[in-house]
Amino acid sequence: MSYPWEDWDHITKIDPDKDLVDGETFEDVCETGTDALEIGGTLDITEEKMERVVEATAKYDVPIYQEPSNPAVVIDDDALDGYLIPTVFNSSDSFWITGAHKEWVRIEDGLDWDRTHTEAYIVLNPDSSVAEYTEADTDQSADDVASFARVAEKMFGQDIVYIEYSGTYGDPEKVCAAHDALDDATLFYGGGIHDYESAHEMGTCADVVVVGDLLHDKGVDAVRETVEGAKDASAERIDAQ
Amino acid sequence: MSYPWEDWDHITKIDPDKDLVDGETFEDVCETGTDALEIGGTLDITEEKMERVVEATAKYDVPIYQEPSNPAVVIDDDALDGYLIPTVFNSSDSFWITGAHKEWVRIEDGLDWDRTHTEAYIVLNPDSSVAEYTEADTDQSADDVASFARVAEKMFGQDIVYIEYSGTYGDPEKVCAAHDALDDATLFYGGGIHDYESAHEMGTCADVVVVGDLLHDKGVDAVRETVEGAKDASAERIDAQ
Numbered sequence: 224m225s226y227p228w229e230d231w232d233h234i235t236k237i238d239p240d241k242d243l244v245d246g247e248t249f250e251d252v253c254e255t256g257t258d259a260l261e262i263g264g265t266l267d268i269t270e271e272k273m274e275r276v277v278e279a280t281a282k283y284d285v286p287i288y289q290e291p292s293n294p295a296v297v298i299d300d301d302a303l304d305g306y307l308i309p310t311v312f313n314s315s316d317s318f319w320i321t322g323a324h325k326e327w328v329r330i331e332d333g334l335d336w337d338r339t340h341t342e343a344y345i346v347l348n349p350d351s352s353v354a355e356y357t358e359a360d361t362d363q364s365a366d367d368v369a370s371f372a373r374v375a376e377k378m379f380g381q382d383i384v385y386i387e388y389s390g391t392y393g394d395p396e397k398v399c400a401a402h403d404a405l406d407d408a409t410l411f412y413g414g415g416i417h418d419y420e421s422a423h424e425m426g427t428c429a430d431v432v433v434v435g436d437l438l439h440d441k442g443v444d445a446v447r448e449t450v451e452g453a454k455d456a457s458a459e460r461i462d463a464q
Numbered sequence: 465m466s467y468p469w470e471d472w473d474h475i476t477k478i479d480p481d482k483d484l485v486d487g488e489t490f491e492d493v494c495e496t497g498t499d500a501l502e503i504g505g506t507l508d509i510t511e512e513k514m515e516r517v518v519e520a521t522a523k524y525d526v527p528i529y530q531e532p533s534n535p536a537v538v539i540d541d542d543a544l545d546g547y548l549i550p551t552v553f554n555s556s557d558s559f560w561i562t563g564a565h566k567e568w569v570r571i572e573d574g575l576d577w578d579r580t581h582t583e584a585y586i587v588l589n590p591d592s593s594v595a596e597y598t599e600a601d602t603d604q605s606a607d608d609v610a611s612f613a614r615v616a617e618k619m620f621g622q623d624i625v626y627i628e629y630s631g632t633y634g635d636p637e638k639v640c641a642a643h644d645a646l647d648d649a650t651l652f653y654g655g656g657i658h659d660y661e662s663a664h665e666m667g668t669c670a671d672v673v674v675v676g677d678l679l680h681d682k683g684v685d686a687v688r689e690t691v692e693g694a695k696d697a698s699a700e701r702i703d704a705q
Contacts, residue, residue: 255499307617312566321612324619325553329611341619370570371562378549378565378582380621410607 225339226382227286227304228409228431231258233422233453235446236290236413236435237280238264239272243365244442251443253283256351256450261307262289264435273298290342291307294327305338307383312343312371315358342383343375347397351389368397369404376408389415390436392421399428417441422449426456467581467623468527468545469650469672472499474663474694476687477531477676478521480513481506485683490517492684497691502548504531505676508655514539531583536566546579548624553584553612556599583624584616588631588638590653592630609638610645617649626671629655631677633662640669658682663690667697 235257241264242355243252248362252260258271262276273296280287281302291297291309314453326332331384335428345368346359354361363371368386375381384405386398392415402410412429416422426432437445468559476498484493493501503517514530514537516530518532521528522543531548532538538547552560569575587600588610595602604612609627616622625646634655643651653670657663658678667673673694679687 310619313564317555319560320558320561321553321615321620325608325611326613328615328618329607336618339618347668365569367566368565374562374565374569377569377577377580378551379562 226260227382228411231255231409231431233424233450234259234261234411234431235432235438236261236433238268238435238439239276240264240267241439243360244276247443250283251281252438252446253280253285255443255447256454257446257464258431259286259288259304260376261288261296261433263292263296266387267454268292268296270296272297272338272428274300275300279335282321289353290433293323294330297327297331305340308337308341310341310342310363310381311346311357311359312375312379313345313360313363314350319357321415325365331352340383341381342411343379343381343408344385345371345401346387346389347393348388348391350391351387351414353387353389361373363397364392365397369400372401372408372410373404378403382408383409383411385411385413385433388412391415393425395424395428398408402430416449417445418451419448421450423453423456426453427460465698469500469624469652473651473667473698474498474502474674474691475502475672475674476653476679477505477674478517478678479509479679479680480517481505481508482680484680488683490520491524491656493679494521494526494689496562496684498526498687499672500527501528502529502674504532504533504537509533509537511537511539515541518543520666534564535571536623539567544579546581547576549580549582550626551582551583551618551622552587552600553597553616554586554601554604557659560598566618581624582620582622583626583652584613584620585626585628586612586642587628587630588634589629589632592628592655594628595632604638606635606638606641610641613642613649613651614645617646623649624652625649626652626654626674629653632656634666636665636669639666643669643671648693657690658686658692660689663693664697665693665696667703671698673697 286304349361372384411431413433527545628671651670652676
């Protein structure tokens with residue numbers, strides 16, 4: 224089975240609770256060259272806010288995925304290419320691995336499984352709110368991270384492994400270790416990507432580089448730089464093979 | 465991909481720490497008609513004890529799987545058909561879902577993934593030592609159990625879902641709910657199976673009925689009865705389709 228993200232180098236996350244930079248539009252976002260939009264983020268998101276972003280982005284030629292932070296905000300919209308459901312492999316609280324998912328699937332009637340996929344997060348910045356919220360055990364060596372990645376792919380059938388440093392730039396050694404541990408799964412990296420150089424460095428290890436705050440804080444020109452960094456790194460990885 | 469357990473109706477678990485009933489041999493066990501042996505169980509198991517059972521059973525025509533309770537007892541023996549690694553989907557402690565697995569894979573060099581499979585346990589007897597040990601949240605309705613089963617298959621790629629009532633006979637309604645929730649995964653049931661009737665009833669819902677203590681406590685005649693109950697139930701299920 225092949226998945227669209229196997230061809231991606233760059234994702235832009237849109238937080239429906241935050242504005243774009245003054246004067247910028249969703250058309251500008253879609254023209255940065257980013258390969259996909261992931262809509263989701265903070266805990267204050269409502270269905271309404273979600274819908275607004277989907278409507279504004281649906282007419283452009285960039286795939287749109289929802290990444291729900293909780294079941295209540297999942298929207299049923301044909302404009303969505305699918306759902307990317309986080310599961311936090313290094314959470315101390317099993318609620319964030321399997322528990323929330325069980326609750327969600329129990330209350331959902333007729334989930335569209337063909338469009339529903341999981342992301343196996345490994346959360347590594349101890350100071351991030353996601354680490355705190357999910358009680359992630361962030362004290363992981365490169366070997367630990369590699370092992371989590373392998374377990375996610377081999378034992379839990381995960382097609383996406385996601386190294387998340389949310390709020391800070393991560394340790395490329397750990398990201399590379401995760402990449403080396405994977406056979407077919409796609410490695411996402413997020414956290415502290417803010418320019419060509421940082422996107423290029425992480426893109427050397429990760430298959431897909433994710434930016435989020437950058438869009439809302441600095442705008443589309445900064446995002447475009449990171450797209451270029453990620454795409455150049457990807458081309459170099461392919462050349463090196 | 466097809467797996468051997470898709471054709472099984474009955475498994476006999478052997479605890480290497482316990483004796484067979486006086487006068488009975490592993491040849492007798494293999495001649496009960498059981499479809500597979502799963503070796504593992506208590507916490508006092510050593511590699512040596514494991515090896516002894518594998519040696520004694522390898523020459524018969526019944527597949528042998530090890531179900532390690534911890535990484536230290538995993539043995540590397542060509543006579544084994546494979547490894548069935550438990551993961552407890554309703555544990556409160558993430559160690560029993562992904563944590564132990566990460567530790568194991570980190571210290572293992574070159575795991576044989578083709579022979580290594582997981583079992584997604586849902587542990588439901590609150591008085592069992594496995595429930596206590598893994599801090600399982602056993603307070604699960606039939607809907608909850610069905611939802612866990614579906615999450616295991618659809619979100620975590622599990623090929624085996626295992627309803628475990630270890631020490632007591634379970635609620636057939638919950639077992640049937642789990643079975644109805646699965647598309648392709650195989651449903652194992654274990655707990656309190658002790659005669660033709662109990663094996664037949666649970667075999668009506670579960671794909672595979674597992675006995676353990678029965679072998680060590682009552683012996684091969686009792687096991688053979690449960691094989692017959694499970695196989696009759698399986699034939700009836702197929703007829704009913």
